[in-house]
Amino acid sequence: MIDGAWVIAEGAVFDMYDEQQHVVHELPAMRRHWVGIDYGTSNPFSAILLGLGDDDRLYAVAEWRYDSRARRRQMTDAQYSAAVRRWLDGLGVVPEWTFIDPSAASYSAQLWSDGHPGVARADNSVLDGIRSVSNALDGGLLYVHRSCEGLLGELPGYAWSEEAAARGEDRPIKANDHSVDALRYAVHSIAHEWRHLLAQAA
Numbered sequence: 001m002i003d004g005a006w007v008i009a010e011g012a013v014f015d016m017y018d019e020q021q022h023v024v025h026e027l028p029a030m031r032r033h034w035v036g037i038d039y040g041t042s043n044p045f046s047a048i049l050l051g052l053g054d055d056d057r058l059y060a061v062a063e064w065r066y067d068s069r070a071r072r073r074q075m076t077d078a079q080y081s082a083a084v085r086r087w088l089d090g091l092g093v094v095p096e097w098t099f100i101d102p103s104a105a106s107y108s109a110q111l112w113s114d115g116h117p118g119v120a121r122a123d124n125s126v127l128d129g130i131r132s133v134s135n136a137l138d139g140g141l142l143y144v145h146r147s148c149e150g151l152l153g154e155l156p157g158y159a160w161s162e163e164a165a166a167r168g169e170d171r172p173i174k175a176n177d178h179s180v181d182a183l184r185y186a187v188h189s190i191a192h193e194w195r196h197l198l199a200q201a202a
Contacts, residue, residue: 011159013130013172016138023152024143027061028053032193033095036122036186037084038178039104040066041074046150046179047084049093050186056197058141060183062091063148077110085116099123099189101181122185127170129188136187139198151179 030051037047044067051061064087068074075083088095099122100108111119123129136142144151158180161173 011162012156013158013160014134014137014155016134017155019152019156022137022143023146024059025146027051027059027145028055028057030054030059030061033061033093034186034190035084035088035095035098036182036184036189037098037100037104037107038181038185039080039101039107040068040178042068044068044150044178045075045080046182047087048148048151048179048182048186049088049091049095050183050190052194056200057143058136058187058194060142060144060148060151062087062145063150063179063182065150065179077107078114080107081110081114081116084111085114097189099185101185120189123189124185125188126172126184129184130172132188132191133184135198136194141194141198142187148179151183154178154180 030053032052034050035047036050037045039045044065047064048060049062051059053059064084066075066080066083094117097118097120098111098116099120100111102121102124108119108121133142144155146152154176158177159173161171
């Protein structure tokens with residue numbers, strides 16, 4: 001029990017994640033932005049805005065999340081597209097790239113149709129993506145703004161599957177991972193942009 005929430009310590013995917021270290025209340029000026037989106041219809045939809053600060057650190061700057069089960073109303077691709085555009089407009093941000101869950105082809109097509117800039121299929125190599133996020137967290141390169149409530153709720157409990165491990169597989173439990181996946185899409189898809197920063201962040 002940590003801060004009133006049950007979390008998984010043993011088997012945690014991001015066992016280097018420390019709320020005291022990685023959660024920030026203030027952000028530096030950002031010079032670049034990207035978005036990662038995990039698409040959901042009945043499951044939650046999550047968009048994470050990732051920024052590169054003037055301090056050469058990566059930040060999960062903001063989050064837009066919609067849970068159709070909790071709201072008891074599903075949204076269409078067009079409604080999601082418009083909602084994400086309003087969210088980014090409200091933040092005054094035009095991302096260089098928006099990395100979409102590769103399975104969400106119809107949503108990607110909707111974004112293209114609506115003129116959303118820089119739509120790309122996310123690199124969904126799960127284990128490689130987990131390594132990228134882990135390296136960035138462990139190397140003091142990746143931080144999360146306190147406003148990203150969905151992401152902060154998922155990170156501590158994101159755990160490896162014991163059943164998969166018993167079969168000799170490394171696979172995370174596929175539950176409560178929507179914002180984590182959105183973060184992974186953004187961080188891993190731009191890994192070539194930040195790997196050289198790890199040495200100076202340490």
